[in-house]
Amino acid sequence: QSALTQPASVSGSPGQSITxxxxxxxxDIGGYKYVSWYQQxxxxxxxxxxxxxxxxxxxxxxxxxxxxxxxxxxxxxxGLQAEDEADYYCSxxxxxxxxxxxxxxxxxTVL
Amino acid sequence: QVQLQESDPGxxxxxETLSLTCDISGGSFGTxxxxxxxxxxxxxxxxxxxxYYSGTTNYTPSLKSRVTISIDTSKNQFSLKLTSVxxxxxxxxxxxxxxxxxxxxxxxxxxxxxxxS
Numbered sequence: 001q002s003a004l005t006q007p008a009s010v011s012g013s014p015g016q017s018i019t020x021x022x023x024x025x026x027x028d029i030g031g032y033k034y035v036s037w038y039q040q041x042x043x044x045x046x047x048x049x050x051x052x053x054x055x056x057x058x059x060x061x062x063x064x065x066x067x068x069x070x071x072x073x074x075x076x077x078x079g080l081q082a083e084d085e086a087d088y089y090c091s092x093x094x095x096x097x098x099x100x101x102x103x104x105x106x107x108x109t110v111l
Numbered sequence: 112q113v114q115l116q117e118s119d120p121g122x123x124x125x126x127e128t129l130s131l132t133c134d135i136s137g138g139s140f141g142t143x144x145x146x147x148x149x150x151x152x153x154x155x156x157x158x159x160x161x162x163y164y165s166g167t168t169n170y171t172p173s174l175k176s177r178v179t180i181s182i183d184t185s186k187n188q189f190s191l192k193l194t195s196v197x198x199x200x201x202x203x204x205x206x207x208x209x210x211x212x213x214x215x216x217x218x219x220x221x222x223x224x225x226x227x228s
Contacts, residue, residue, distance in 0.1 A: 032213075045219065045221055046205070048216050091214070093212065099171075100161075102158065
């Protein structure tokens, strides 16, 4: 059981927008501005796509965006493309016993 | 551009010690945290622990009694040792750099470690 809760799967058609939620608590997502998101293709290492809730590393397309409300963070992908089909993980800093926690991951299918 | 590369221990027997190293190229230890993250086959990511460039460590509680992360600045590498392994420790082990501790900005390709007799 992961510390952060994500939907197991989401899907969308090319050109559409999708949002992946990541729910935690007041000791992690709700308490800090330290939420990050990772994209992972099968057999590959995760890639950072959002850090500190809303920031995009250099080279990450603008159609990836992040937000947070209360204890839930969200990743939105606008103008969905076939290459976006991958697994997505959220991560957060926590003041609990585990310093860094991940969500269980969400498989994005582009129809 | 920082690049990380894990060693490849391959198969480890139950009850033995898993040892991995991560070679850092294209950068130095600097003022960063350096982590190990693992991913069991078909499952999600789990942070194992980190070491700061000064040598300070922090481990996830469920593994704390069995894990040691160390650093060798002269070789530009850091290492993971996990003792008394079981099949549950079978996973791809990634080394990664943490910037400001809370996010992982560079990752190694990962090393699959299988625990089997």
